[in-house]
Amino acid sequence: MEEKNLQEMKDLVLNYVINEYLEDEDETITYDTPLISSGYVDSFSMVSLLVFLENKFKIKIPPSKATPEAFDSVNNIVALVSMYLK
Amino acid sequence: MPDIFSTYEERLKDFDWSISANELEYREGQIINIGWYCSDRICLKGKADKIALFYEGFGGIEKKYTFNDIRLAGNTIGTFLRNLGIKNEDRVCLFMDRIPELYLSFLGILKIGAIVQPLFSAFGDESLFVRLENAQTRAIITQRKHLPKVRKILDRLPHLEFIIIVDHTKTKPLGNKEVAFSLEESEPVETMEIFPTFAESPSVLHYTSGTTGQPKGVKHVHYSIISQYLTSKWVLDLRDVDIYWCTADPGWVTGTSYGIIGPWSLGITQCVLDTGFSAQAWYRFIEKYRITMWYSAPTAIRSLMKAGNEIIKDFDLSSLRHLASVGEPLNSEAVIWSEKIFGKPFLDTFWQTETGSIMITNFPGMKVKPGSMGKPFPGIIGVVLDPRTYQPITEPGKIGLIAFKPGWPSMMRSYWNNEEKYMEKFVNGWYLSGDKASIDIEGYFWFVGRDDDVINTAGHLVSPFEVESALLEHPAVGESAVTSKPDEVNMEVVKAFITLKPGFTASPDLELEIMNFIRKKLSPLAMPQDIEYMEKLPKTRSGKIMRRLLHAKEWGEDIGDISTLEND
Numbered sequence: 001m002e003e004k005n006l007q008e009m010k011d012l013v014l015n016y017v018i019n020e021y022l023e024d025e026d027e028t029i030t031y032d033t034p035l036i037s038s039g040y041v042d043s044f045s046m047v048s049l050l051v052f053l054e055n056k057f058k059i060k061i062p063p064s065k066a067t068p069e070a071f072d073s074v075n076n077i078v079a080l081v082s083m084y085l086k
Numbered sequence: 087m088p089d090i091f092s093t094y095e096e097r098l099k100d101f102d103w104s105i106s107a108n109e110l111e112y113r114e115g116q117i118i119n120i121g122w123y124c125s126d127r128i129c130l131k132g133k134a135d136k137i138a139l140f141y142e143g144f145g146g147i148e149k150k151y152t153f154n155d156i157r158l159a160g161n162t163i164g165t166f167l168r169n170l171g172i173k174n175e176d177r178v179c180l181f182m183d184r185i186p187e188l189y190l191s192f193l194g195i196l197k198i199g200a201i202v203q204p205l206f207s208a209f210g211d212e213s214l215f216v217r218l219e220n221a222q223t224r225a226i227i228t229q230r231k232h233l234p235k236v237r238k239i240l241d242r243l244p245h246l247e248f249i250i251i252v253d254h255t256k257t258k259p260l261g262n263k264e265v266a267f268s269l270e271e272s273e274p275v276e277t278m279e280i281f282p283t284f285a286e287s288p289s290v291l292h293y294t295s296g297t298t299g300q301p302k303g304v305k306h307v308h309y310s311i312i313s314q315y316l317t318s319k320w321v322l323d324l325r326d327v328d329i330y331w332c333t334a335d336p337g338w339v340t341g342t343s344y345g346i347i348g349p350w351s352l353g354i355t356q357c358v359l360d361t362g363f364s365a366q367a368w369y370r371f372i373e374k375y376r377i378t379m380w381y382s383a384p385t386a387i388r389s390l391m392k393a394g395n396e397i398i399k400d401f402d403l404s405s406l407r408h409l410a411s412v413g414e415p416l417n418s419e420a421v422i423w424s425e426k427i428f429g430k431p432f433l434d435t436f437w438q439t440e441t442g443s444i445m446i447t448n449f450p451g452m453k454v455k456p457g458s459m460g461k462p463f464p465g466i467i468g469v470v471l472d473p474r475t476y477q478p479i480t481e482p483g484k485i486g487l488i489a490f491k492p493g494w495p496s497m498m499r500s501y502w503n504n505e506e507k508y509m510e511k512f513v514n515g516w517y518l519s520g521d522k523a524s525i526d527i528e529g530y531f532w533f534v535g536r537d538d539d540v541i542n543t544a545g546h547l548v549s550p551f552e553v554e555s556a557l558l559e560h561p562a563v564g565e566s567a568v569t570s571k572p573d574e575v576n577m578e579v580v581k582a583f584i585t586l587k588p589g590f591t592a593s594p595d596l597e598l599e600i601m602n603f604i605r606k607k608l609s610p611l612a613m614p615q616d617i618e619y620m621e622k623l624p625k626t627r628s629g630k631i632m633r634r635l636l637h638a639k640e641w642g643e644d645i646g647d648i649s650t651l652e653n654d
Contacts, residue, residue: 023234034614035362042363042610051598
């Protein structure tokens, strides 16, 4: 994947996480900030994040791959999504 | 008196709740205050310097508090609230993550005789609103990060006078009714007058969901400590040298009965980990603090199983001495897995918000039958009732309604402002739990399921009615029906069936929008993990949605009698 597209994807996911899941407006996260293990995104909310990714990128992520570790940072998520992009 | 090595039968013999009262040196008619019992009394027993709480937050933040520290913190918070004008029996809500202030405020509120109303911090604004409105809560103690939710509903809560922020940033202005309080910057209050609460004085107000209507406030009293103390000692087998970890959030009853009252009334050191779940983080926590007693939930255990056995090799978990579980049925695979991995089984315990303490259980000294709920705790008379006659079933293996003879110390005293619902819980002199089970020939209970439509997801009850009502507030939703669907880790999760209003078209993006709408309004637990669009919902001829039919479809069950189903 081109560097530019990858960066756009990272920003898209990062902005979605900030807008949807961060409660404290003063808090900032980066591409590497732990999302699940930090408690920013709980295991139930992870399902809505999965639906967002599948809708946005028109992919299907198998349940066995949608693990807390694979969702634990924006970088991890983008790596996961990249595997399923045609 | 039975000691910690007694068998179940020995403990049953001549059992009386006075065993607990005597150990707590409580005499009928005397003052009994949970806040004092969990801190001041432990200090008076010579354990002032013993660690009461090891806390670890995300990012490696560590704190520790001795019993004298938690006594002083309780005094300081209690005095602060009293100076604001909070009086006995006023409701004070705790709306925080699992930070130390949550645990310490719990003691402070009780010390001044006010009622603690703990609420899960992941609740959305509407879930928060209905519970604060119902309790006519006077003050809420919260964190900056949760303020937007409180501010959003403030105008609709005329009884809410104080929003106390424990981590206020001084550079930002305080809003309407907001008050800053920093425990660390406050002068510790050495002595305070503990409010003279008695056995029947209200202590904790936990909210729980039912099939219909709004959530109900379960009122407990200070006398509940009699049950919580003894069950902690006998079932959780807590001993003076133990390092204890209860993984439950105090927004739910396990997190207060056994995450605060039980262990601290025994003077036990406990640990709190306030981060998201990961198997590595949990194993590391056990290793680091040399945890000996671990009280967790089947969902967490299944998540650990799913993470695999390989990572366990990286950690030394040999400190673990005793394991127990609560919240949902513990499947036999999990019991067998824990025996293989930790060298000891997770022992299942069954109880509810309304019971306040463990009712049916496996505990040390009993033969464990994997997959079984165990037997009633001494002093608890538990049966299964015939659902038609409400008479106890004597035939082994026959399924009935789990019921208890009222009168144990921690039994709820009422549903807040809802006497009618409270009375519905009692039939023929039995308290109806709402769960079904059978009893085998040796007296062991075997869980079957709920007797109503309430969804038990990851050990937390979700009301289908509450989710259906919230769904109808979304502009696209015409009708809604909510049930559960099976889930490998959480046992069951919320599933919604909806019809759309004219002008709206079903799409994956709309599904996501509706999911997020419910997540923010109610909670992540209540968010449907699956939404199915329907042309029309199945209804009876009188127009009532047949939720039962949808449930049967999801679970692959027989749909039963459909003679009342509306035809096209």
